Amino acid sequence: MNVTSINARLMQGNQACAEGAIYAGARFYAGYPITPSTEIAEVLAERLPQVGGKFIQMEDEIASMAAIVGASLTGAKSMTATSGPGFSLKQENLGYAVLSEVPCVVVDVQRLGPSTGGPTAPSQGDIMQARWGTHGDHPIIAISPSSVQECFELTVKAFNLSERFRIPVLMMLDEVIGHMRERIIIPAPGELEIVDRKKPKVAPSQYVPYEPQDDSLVPPMANFGEGYRYHVTGLLHDDTGFPSNSPAVMGEHQDRLHEKIRRGLHEIIMVEEVQTEDADVLLVAFGCMARSAARAVKEARAKGQKVGMLRLITIWPFPEEALRQLAEKVKAIIVPEMNLGQVVDVVKSAVEGKVPVYGICQADGEIIPPERILEKIEEVL
Amino acid sequence: MFAEIEQYFRTERLPHIWCPGCTNGIIVKSIVEAIQKAGLDQDKTVIVSGIGCSSRATGYLNFNTLHTTHGRALAFASGVKLANPELNVFVITGDGDCTSIGGNHFIHSARRNMDLNVILFNNNIYGMTGGQYSPMSPSGAKATTAPYGNIERPFDICNLAIAAGATYVARGNSFNTRQLTDIIYNGIANKGFSFVEAIASCPVYYGRKNKLGNAADMLKWQRDNCITKEAADRLPLEKKQGKVVTGILHHEPAPEYTTEYQKIIDKFQGGEES
Ligand SMILES: Cc1ncc(C[n+]2csc(CCOP(=O)(O)OP(=O)(O)O)c2C)c(N)n1
Ligand code: SF4
Ligand SMILES: [Mg+2]
Numbered sequence: 001m002n003v004t005s006i007n008a009r010l011m012q013g014n015q016a017c018a019e020g021a022i023y024a025g026a027r028f029y030a031g032y033p034i035t036p037s038t039e040i041a042e043v044l045a046e047r048l049p050q051v052g053g054k055f056i057q058m059e060d061e062i063a064s065m066a067a068i069v070g071a072s073l074t075g076a077k078s079m080t081a082t083s084g085p086g087f088s089l090k091q092e093n094l095g096y097a098v099l100s101e102v103p104c105v106v107v108d109v110q111r112l113g114p115s116t117g118g119p120t121a122p123s124q125g126d127i128m129q130a131r132w133g134t135h136g137d138h139p140i141i142a143i144s145p146s147s148v149q150e151c152f153e154l155t156v157k158a159f160n161l162s163e164r165f166r167i168p169v170l171m172m173l174d175e176v177i178g179h180m181r182e183r184i185i186i187p188a189p190g191e192l193e194i195v196d197r198k199k200p201k202v203a204p205s206q207y208v209p210y211e212p213q214d215d216s217l218v219p220p221m222a223n224f225g226e227g228y229r230y231h232v233t234g235l236l237h238d239d240t241g242f243p244s245n246s247p248a249v250m251g252e253h254q255d256r257l258h259e260k261i262r263r264g265l266h267e268i269i270m271v272e273e274v275q276t277e278d279a280d281v282l283l284v285a286f287g288c289m290a291r292s293a294a295r296a297v298k299e300a301r302a303k304g305q306k307v308g309m310l311r312l313i314t315i316w317p318f319p320e321e322a323l324r325q326l327a328e329k330v331k332a333i334i335v336p337e338m339n340l341g342q343v344v345d346v347v348k349s350a351v352e353g354k355v356p357v358y359g360i361c362q363a364d365g366e367i368i369p370p371e372r373i374l375e376k377i378e379e380v381l
Numbered sequence: 382m383f384a385e386i387e388q389y390f391r392t393e394r395l396p397h398i399w400c401p402g403c404t405n406g407i408i409v410k411s412i413v414e415a416i417q418k419a420g421l422d423q424d425k426t427v428i429v430s431g432i433g434c435s436s437r438a439t440g441y442l443n444f445n446t447l448h449t450t451h452g453r454a455l456a457f458a459s460g461v462k463l464a465n466p467e468l469n470v471f472v473i474t475g476d477g478d479c480t481s482i483g484g485n486h487f488i489h490s491a492r493r494n495m496d497l498n499v500i501l502f503n504n505n506i507y508g509m510t511g512g513q514y515s516p517m518s519p520s521g522a523k524a525t526t527a528p529y530g531n532i533e534r535p536f537d538i539c540n541l542a543i544a545a546g547a548t549y550v551a552r553g554n555s556f557n558t559r560q561l562t563d564i565i566y567n568g569i570a571n572k573g574f575s576f577v578e579a580i581a582s583c584p585v586y587y588g589r590k591n592k593l594g595n596a597a598d599m600l601k602w603q604r605d606n607c608i609t610k611e612a613a614d615r616l617p618l619e620k621k622q623g624k625v626v627t628g629i630l631h632h633e634p635a636p637e638y639t640t641e642y643q644k645i646i647d648k649f650q651g652g653e654e655s
Contacts, residue, residue, distance in 0.1 A: 027464075028460070054463050058489075071463065072464075073461060092450055092453075093453065224427050224465070224468065225445065225467065229423065230445065231391075231439065231448065232445075
């Protein structure tokens with residue numbers, strides 16, 4: 001990579017997320033202000049019209065989520081950003097986007113909850129809401145960046161995955177990552193891959209909007225206004241898009257929504273392994289906690305303790321396979337997370353008792369420091 | 382089916398789910414007649430609806446149709462319109478959908494003045510869920526959730542629309558379809574938020590609960606109790622008591638949102654993209 005002073009900048013995580021969206025081709029943003037996500041809206045209010053895109057401040061988060069789905073149906077890559085209280089309000093139309101398979105990106109810069117909670121206090125408390133916040137069985141993709149650079153690059157990735165799989169992708173930032181300033185290298189145009197949704201190859205009269213054309217099970221998507229006059233609904237429907245209450249049709253629709261994600265797992269799952277080759281103790285961490293965990297690995301190694309880290313970049317679908325393989329090799333797993341045990345339980349169920357799993361769980365708005373992780377390592381070794 | 386408007390329907394999706402005597406179909410016919418009269422390109426027209434009996438109309442209409450979540454149609458429609466202002470965007474909504482759960486979206490959409498054409502099917506009841514009272518059920522009306530009569534006061538939704546900033550507001554009914562088609566047509570011509578309240582009848586729930594007779598009786602009620610704004614303006618106050626005023630109630634053009642936004646974009650011509 002050609003690093004010049006032009007593309008190296010000091011940037012805040014939220015700003016990097018907004019710039020990543022523009023790089024990915026996002027041309028529509030609808031949102032409602034909320035700390036600690038507001039900078040994303042502010043940056044995009046300024047930047048989007050400069051690139052021919054649209055920004056709108058809606059009356060609430062329900063409307064914002066609705067507006068990005070509407071915009072995406074016209075072909076615009078669309079995004080909204082919020083934090084806990086607003087994330088709760090997004091859930092209704094997030095489910096709509098999952099069912100009707102409308103690509104979009106939703107950023108949640110997590111703060112301490114529940115309710116108004118701690119508006120400026122960091123947290124990782126929305127991980128289970130990201131998975132199950134909207135009602136009914138549904139697939140979802142959620143990604144967690146650990147640096148400002150990743151806020152940029154993973155936002156691009158989030159758009160790519162949403163376009164590729166026709167599903168909302170959640171960018172799970174936290175207050176630390178969103179507000180932190182770091183050096184970032186802005187990728188040159190063309191340097192990162194940009195994925196656009198598949199368009200129909202057939203004439204409008206032949207178009208069956210929800211009929212998959214290949215093994216990916218992701219149907220091609222026509223934009224509103226292009227002559228493909230199809231129906232979009234939040235009701236379970238058949239391949240034509242029209243609702244049905246036949247158990248066979250409803251079941252098939254549900255199955256395809258899940259199966260398209262299952263078939264794409266190799267494209268969706270992203271993890272980073274840090275010194276896991278010979279590790280006795282494995283730290284499983286994500287978001288800002290991966291920074292504390294990385295530090296703990298370094299210090300433990302300096303003391304001669306064999307500690308490694310599995311960093312979850314994709315959180316949902318959960319990287320079970322990567323974890324299971326490591327569980328075969330290590331003696332203990334520690335999960336430091338800034339909530340009262342949302343990921344540690346998933347880790348336990350994934351390793352099925354093969355190794356003991358310990359949580360370091362804290363929900364007081366403080367970052368768990370490396371020292372606490374080191375203490376736990378001493379304890380379990 | 383009437384041959385001249387058949388192209389606007391997904392005839393293969395018929396028959397519709399509405400009960401015999403429901404006037405939703407009559408209102409839908411007026412909408413497509415207005416679209417035809419305005420000469421709108423069918424491929425460039427999007428119809429958005431919420432949830433309710435009336436909102437099921439989108440499934441039968443041969444356009445890009447978007448059947449959304451309860452109360453949120455206007456918010457989805459705002460996204461469609463702002464992202465691609467070339468599209469003609471219509472919103473079909475019910476009295477519960479628009480004025481209860483969607484009330485906040487309604488006033489803000491009216492205020493923003495995006496070029497949307499909204500038709501509210503007012504049957505004074507929650508039809509789809511089986512006859513509960515809505516914010517537009519008259520005081521004293523019976524509903525499954527107002528078994529002793531409604532003690533709330535209804536919205537005058539047209540007045541609310543005007544107060545919230547809608548630039549075109551009209552009321553019609555499913556009896557006088559010529560007038561209804563005309564006011565929808567005139568709303569299409571208004572570049573901004575155009576709102577039409579269409580009085581509908583739900584003989585199955587509202588009619589039965591309130592002993593309003595059969596479907597024909599309910600239509601006669603509309604005929605006998607609605608007066609045009611022109612007629613109302615000429616009548617002394619006591620003769621207008623209890624009458625429902627129809628026609629164009631308000632038309633005051635104002636800058637349209639997507640046009641104003643485009644002006645901001647135009648300042649950056651020569652940027653990364655036009
Ligand atoms: C969030 C949510 N709450 C409640 C419902 C249940 N529901 C479906 S339609 C409806 C009322 C519809 O009434 P109205 O808008 O007047 O339409 P109508 O059926 O009378 O045409 C309700 C409450 C729902 N679908 N979603
Ligand atoms: S319940 Fe009422 S509004 Fe619904 S279809 Fe039947 S008559 Fe029409
Ligand atoms: Mg109703």
